[in-house]
Amino acid sequence: MFSFLLNWYRKTTFKVRTIFIVMLSVIIPFICICLASFFTINSILVNKVEGSIQSNLRQEILNLENNLNNLNHISQQLAFGVNNNKLLEQLYVEQDPFTRSRYRNDLKSELNVLTFSNPNVGLTFYYFKDRSAVDFENFSVRDDFSIDALPLMESYPEITYYGPHRSYNRSNNHLVFSTLRKVNVTHEDVYVYIETGFNTTTALFEPQDEIKKSRQMLILNNEGKITYSQNEEMFPVNSSFPFVSDKEFSGEFEKVIWHREMSNQGWSIVSIFPQEEMNQEKNQWIMQLIILFFVFGIAAIIIGTILSRMVYKPLEKFNVELKSLINSNAKGNTDLIHIPEFDYLLFKTREMKKKIWELYGEIENKEKRRADLEVEKLLYQINPHFLMNTLDTVHWLAMMNGQKDIDKLVLSLNKLLQYNLGKMGDATTIGGEIEALKEYMQLQRIRYNFQFDVDIDVDEEAMALTIPRFILQPVVENALYHGVSDDGYIHVNISLEKHLDITIQDNGSGMTEEQLYNLLHKETVDSKKVGMGIGMKYVIRILEANYGAEATFQIKSEVGKGTIVKMSLPVRRGDQSL
Structure with a gap:
């Protein structure tokens, strides 16, 4: 490589050499400064972005855990509450319409007191499995409700968590988490179904932060399988997340950057960001460096050209005169350089060219x-x-x-x-x-x-x-x-x-x-x-x-x-x- 550059340098003209040397003297220090600043800025940006993402994930995990714990607590109250269960048992055996109506009103009142006192709770009702029916709902329920259609998030012996999924509240179409717990009654299989409230999932699924807006989210169960995905093409639901490890909490995969945070219960939230957007600030910095590089390069070329013209322009005049020797029809050039020594040499060269073509014509x-x-x-x-x-x-x-x-x-x-x-x-x-x-x-x-x-x-x-x-x-x-x-x-x-x-x-x-x-x-x-x-x-x-x-x-x-x-x-x- 060095020999190639040396041979190229030996064959180049004085003008090119002058411009090349000036460019090197300007560009090399600039490149060194750019590289040092780039690595520094890149380190700052990476630490800043990754720290912000991990901090947001920890906060979201904490909020979601609190909401699920709240659902668990309320479902326990409804499933094991003595007064509620007693009303359900009495309602089941009572035949008198008036008494049944009173029992229903008392049970709805108990449910309303519990749900209204918990603003993070949304749609709530009892689900009668044998009849596939819902009752005592605090909001109107959509007709397409089905336990089997709910996306399973995690299942425990006494409670099952679902989500995220679209709310079955007729007046609410937002994503929610839900829970299902069996009620302690003997006459039939009865379950209490509870959804999180509207405000609970808004911050998670409809973020206002600029960084969060460009992300896609996955939710993994305790086994590392994807229960919810905002990128079905790359991470389909029910597939295993490829990087489930106690030591891996961030990385790159097929032009995306992912960060994972695990909850105390074992499930995880994964944030996925396109590499292009994650590198946006870095790319902007690189673009600024490229622009500055071209500015400095053009400045170096201009300075080199000015220096070379002081000597190269007279040489170019002689080059033109020598080239015109091969063309008898070349127009006679009378331009001067306005440097007496060079003007004299040009005059002698033009005289020589004229005599050569006269002799050539005779021959x-x-x-x-x-x-x-x-x-x-x-x-x-x-x-x-x-x-x-x-x-x-x-x-x-x-x-x-x-x-x-x-x-x-x-x-x-x-x-x-x-x-x-x-x-x-x-x-x-x-x-x-x-x-x-x-x-x-x-x-x-x-x-x-x-x-x-x-x-x-x-x-x-x-x-x-x-x-x-x-x-x-x-x-x-x-x-x-x-x-x-x-x-x-x-x-x-x-x-x-x-x-x-x-x-x-x-x-x-x-x-x-x-x-x-x-x-x-x-x-x-x-x-x-x-x-x-x-x-x-x-x-x-x-x-x-x-x-x-x-x-x-x-x-x-x-x-x-x-x-x-x-x-x-x-x-x-x-x-x-x-």
């Missing part, structure tokens, strides 16, 4: 003129040879054949000579080159004493494309010279895709590698014949002169199988390459 013009002269030389070598041989053919035809053949031959010859002797450098189209090739083949069929087929396939889109003059005829003439005889064929294919692909194939006698090399590189006796060697060299040179490295020229030949010539040219329409 380029000389090379172009030399290439044009060589191509023109080849043209003048090709055309006289062809003209002389063709005129010789006309002479013999005039002696041996009638006027029609001579007229046909001369007409084709005139057209072909007019095309081939065009001004060097003039461009033509694929269509024009094909028409000239057809005239040439007409002459050759008359000249040679054997028949051969010429098949020409050209994409319609390619007919109007511009190419240099006299590209196809020398290659076809080479095919005729190298062994095309009776039943021979020459196939010319021109296709247009990304490039203009030209393929000329024959079934002649072919050439060896040595013959092919001599054809393209040596001046032999054969090369002085019509079109032989000279034409092929012309095609290669004209492609180089017009397209440079963009064009390719390939020849493949096998003895006894024929020759294939392939050319690939950049596509041109008018004067533009695509």
Whole structure:
């Protein structure tokens, strides 16, 4: 890692080095201070939040224990009270309606005195198990009341605790705890049912504190099973809480933080907080540090930039001038640095650049003129040879054949000579080159004493494309010279895709590698014949002169199988390459 940084530093510019050093000198002390303060603040926040949560849990456990103890005490009074039980026994055996009504009123009065004197008690009534009926209720009871539907919190031999659950009081829909105790009577199974009051559970389930508002609560029984859950997805009811241990009272579980407090009776309350909300203050502090980090970073970059510009700006001017050496069309720059020493060096650099491009232009013009002269030389070598041989053919035809053949031959010859002797450098189209090739083949069929087929396939889109003059005829003439005889064929294919692909194939006698090399590189006796060697060299040179490295020229030949010539040219329409 160190070697990588060292290599990077050695390759960087003066400007980057200056900014980098200034940033390090500013940012490193800032990071050290931020880390120290972060760990300190984090410790304070964690201790503060966890201490507050544990304190609230202990207070809630204490309040809930007091309320359940109060329910236990009142249920004992109702279950074992001599006067209440006596009234229930008398009511059970009494048949007289008037007396039964008096007993009921006396029993309700006893219940009202007991419940009204305990404000933390809510709905209270007697439950007759054999008949599944309720009676002597202090508030109206909902019709869906069922002992079996109550969520069991904990069961003891004499009393059972339920909850939390929705109150069965018609006028109250809040969460409550309840208890059920059997009444000491003999005639049937009678139980007293008591709920906690409205204010008892409000602080537990509807907290006003900001920390409590974001929490979710679980209640565990003595065995560690969940009897109530405000997060059924993660902690379903009747499942075991995964962290029930005498030594574990807080921890993290799947992006939540939990704290547990156990009551003296064995049941527990667990508070669950999302980690995001628990870390809210810490995240705010981190965000402030990040903002300060960027502020200090930007300040360091600005200071480093100001320092580097004092030296880097003159160097950049020289860099621009050196880069412009590769572009002859670069606009001349006359900006000054307003530092005399640097301004003088810039002036000398611009003078040097001007002289270099003048020399380059002279060399380029000389090379172009030399290439044009060589191509023109080849043209003048090709055309006289062809003209002389063709005129010789006309002479013999005039002696041996009638006027029609001579007229046909001369007409084709005139057209072909007019095309081939065009001004060097003039461009033509694929269509024009094909028409000239057809005239040439007409002459050759008359000249040679054997028949051969010429098949020409050209994409319609390619007919109007511009190419240099006299590209196809020398290659076809080479095919005729190298062994095309009776039943021979020459196939010319021109296709247009990304490039203009030209393929000329024959079934002649072919050439060896040595013959092919001599054809393209040596001046032999054969090369002085019509079109032989000279034409092929012309095609290669004209492609180089017009397209440079963009064009390719390939020849493949096998003895006894024929020759294939392939050319690939950049596509041109008018004067533009695509």
